[in-house]
Amino acid sequence: MPNKSHFNKGHIAINIQRKNGVRHSSDIDFNLHKVEKTIHAIFINDAVEVLRQIPDSSIQLVLIDPPYNLDLDYWDTFENYLKWAKTWVDEIYRILSNSGNCIIFGGFQYQDLKKGDLLEILHYTRHSTHLRFVNLIIWYYKNGMSAHRFFANRHEEAIWLSKTEKYYFNLDSVRIPFDDETKILYKKDKRLNPRSIDKGKNPTNVWEFNRLNGNSKERVGHPTQKPVEIIRRFIRGLSYPGSTVLDFFAGSGTTGRVCIEEARNSILVDIDPKLNDYLKLHLSQIEGNFFVKPYTILKNITVGEVFNSFAKLIN
Numbered sequence: 001m002p003n004k005s006h007f008n009k010g011h012i013a014i015n016i017q018r019k020n021g022v023r024h025s026s027d028i029d030f031n032l033h034k035v036e037k038t039i040h041a042i043f044i045n046d047a048v049e050v051l052r053q054i055p056d057s058s059i060q061l062v063l064i065d066p067p068y069n070l071d072l073d074y075w076d077t078f079e080n081y082l083k084w085a086k087t088w089v090d091e092i093y094r095i096l097s098n099s100g101n102c103i104i105f106g107g108f109q110y111q112d113l114k115k116g117d118l119l120e121i122l123h124y125t126r127h128s129t130h131l132r133f134v135n136l137i138i139w140y141y142k143n144g145m146s147a148h149r150f151f152a153n154r155h156e157e158a159i160w161l162s163k164t165e166k167y168y169f170n171l172d173s174v175r176i177p178f179d180d181e182t183k184i185l186y187k188k189d190k191r192l193n194p195r196s197i198d199k200g201k202n203p204t205n206v207w208e209f210n211r212l213n214g215n216s217k218e219r220v221g222h223p224t225q226k227p228v229e230i231i232r233r234f235i236r237g238l239s240y241p242g243s244t245v246l247d248f249f250a251g252s253g254t255t256g257r258v259c260i261e262e263a264r265n266s267i268l269v270d271i272d273p274k275l276n277d278y279l280k281l282h283l284s285q286i287e288g289n290f291f292v293k294p295y296t297i298l299k300n301i302t303v304g305e306v307f308n309s310f311a312k313l314i315n
């Protein structure tokens with residue numbers, strides 16, 4: 001059954017281009033970005049303080065999992081949540097590169113008016129910023145709390161925003177392989193392109209990943225740590241090797257850890273100095289990984305010095 005995108009002229013044109021081997025203007029040439037080494041800067045500071053110093057158009061991916069006024073910890077309580085959220089949302093468009101993307105994690109299920117809510121942030125970005133809404137991603141999990149007065153919640157959300165319509169997206173890097181049986185079956189279907197079957201399927205915008213249990217191997221102690229594989233899918237698909245990813249609510253540093261594994265540079269900001277210890281634990285989990293490129297972690301430096309270091313990587 002066709003949906004709206006089947007009639008979208010832009011989609012039709014891109015599909016024809018792809019079939020004919022023509023690159024879309026937003027495609028980035030990977031050979032330009034041969035990565036030998038990456039840099040990761042840590043700021044223990046207020047997010048907005050750092051954001052205001054980040055140069056224009058310098059970030060490929062902003063990936064954030066903000067506090068939502070749920071009183072989960074001392075950093076999670078705000079008098080006027082939306083007023084505070086606007087102070088950092090307002091910086092995002094300016095710092096993104098033209099192919100840049102932004103992911104904001106959150107939930108739609110917080111019922112108390114005082115709480116922050118991803119819906120309110122989305123509404124604000126749509127009506128009061130130049131950011132473009134690309135996708136809503138539903139993170140579905142099977143493990144969660146029970147409920148008696150409403151349906152037990154089993155999902156969180158993330159919104160994907162872009163600066164322009166020429167946002168970067170590498171679908172091939174995040175495709176899910178078909179199992180052998182399905183592959184054989186699909187290859188018998190003459191309507192399907194065998195090359196696409198080998199590449200795997202689009203993960204869609206509903207992702208199933210378990211939440212981290214208390215005894216999960218990945219746990220480093222942060223109360224709201226995100227699973228590595230969710231962050232990896234965003235970083236692989238929405239940024240490219242050698243580009244810069246910014247997480248200004250870094251928490252345990254999951255984003256930094258994945259950037260190290262995936263050869264992206266990163267800037268991590270958190271108001272809580274425990275980020276340093278959490279990140280150490282993350283890094284101990286990837287120690288000895290043969291595929292990880294050499295990396296440097298920068299601390300106690302200025303934002304200007306960080307960007308000078310990034311520039312030296314390219315020259």
Ligand SMILES: C[S@@+](CC[C@H](N)C(=O)[O-])C[C@H]1O[C@@H](n2cnc3c(N)ncnc32)[C@H](O)[C@@H]1O
Nearest residue numbers: 046047065075225226249251252254270271272
């Ligand atoms: C939901 S957690 C992020 C968890 C992270 N995604 C992970 O996987 O570990 C939000 C983080 O925002 C930080 N935070 C809260 N207010 C902040 C502020 N004004 N500036 C910078 N960081 C802040 C908190 O210390 C907390 O670690």
